[in-house]
Amino acid sequence: MSWSQITVQESDFNLSEQYELLRQKAGDAGAIVLFTGLVREVYSMEPDRKCQPATVQGLTLEHYPGMTEKCLQEIAQKANSRWPLLATRIIHRIGMLVPSDQIVLVGTASAHRSAAFDAAQFLMDYLKTRAPFWKKQQTLKGSHWVESRQSDSDTIKRWQLHD
Amino acid sequence: MLEIHYFASVREAMQRSKQQLSLPEATMTVGGLVELLSRQDACFKNVYESGKPLLVAVNQTMVDSTHPVCDGDEVAFFPPMTGG
Numbered sequence: 001m002s003w004s005q006i007t008v009q010e011s012d013f014n015l016s017e018q019y020e021l022l023r024q025k026a027g028d029a030g031a032i033v034l035f036t037g038l039v040r041e042v043y044s045m046e047p048d049r050k051c052q053p054a055t056v057q058g059l060t061l062e063h064y065p066g067m068t069e070k071c072l073q074e075i076a077q078k079a080n081s082r083w084p085l086l087a088t089r090i091i092h093r094i095g096m097l098v099p100s101d102q103i104v105l106v107g108t109a110s111a112h113r114s115a116a117f118d119a120a121q122f123l124m125d126y127l128k129t130r131a132p133f134w135k136k137q138q139t140l141k142g143s144h145w146v147e148s149r150q151s152d153s154d155t156i157k158r159w160q161l162h163d
Numbered sequence: 164m165l166e167i168h169y170f171a172s173v174r175e176a177m178q179r180s181k182q183q184l185s186l187p188e189a190t191m192t193v194g195g196l197v198e199l200l201s202r203q204d205a206c207f208k209n210v211y212e213s214g215k216p217l218l219v220a221v222n223q224t225m226v227d228s229t230h231p232v233c234d235g236d237e238v239a240f241f242p243p244m245t246g247g
Contacts, residue, residue, distance in 0.1 A: 064170055092247075131246050133246025134172075135245045146245040
């Protein structure tokens with residue numbers, strides 16, 4: 001049984017601690033992949049969709065307590081059933097964040113790199129469109145909810161072709 | 164009694180994060196519930212008729228409009244997710 005841990009938290013996380021945790025829990029891993037998502041200062045999609053770049057001053061992340069953890073567990077289980085993973089780690093932050101802050105961490109450990117890379121990509125693709133998180137951006141022009149991108153929904157399709 | 168939760172832009176448009184509702188029938192579909200809420204609540208009608216995608220979860224699982232809703236269920240309405 002592979003090791004898996006999922007955390008939704010306000011506080012920041014430390015990459016080297018998470019790496020050491022995966023290394024310790026994964027046993028005989030030959031590959032560990034860690035992905036980190038950051039808050040960007042320039043965001044190119046305004047709600048009016050005219051695509052004027054806006055300077056983001058901050059971001060508030062809301063989620064659906066209970067359902068979030070359940071969804072992330074299901075996504076991790078899906079990844080585990082597709083690839084021979086030794087360990088998976090997901091951390092998603094909520095609350096107020098500012099540009100360059102870490103938002104999300106996905107970590108995978110496997111005997112070989114291709115499984116670890118693919119599973120990390122899969123976890124991120126699913127997490128972005130299936131886990132109940134919502135971003136609200138604060139810019140100089142006011143605050144608005146980030147709208148979902150069709151491209152994010154499309155990326156999931158490549159995994160579904162093989163389902 | 165049904166517990167209904169609203170999140171993100173839907174929560175703001177509804178001006179509340181949750182509410183309770185007595186079901187007029189023992190069981191109805193999500194689509195029936197949406198029609199009921201649209202009749203009862205002007206805020207909900209605006210959200211529903213805005214043309215923006217509205218997602219629904221029953222007992223914390225995403226469902227479509229044909230899914231049944233029963234007494235004691237937890238229903239949530241929200242826009243498409245934008246995490247990660």
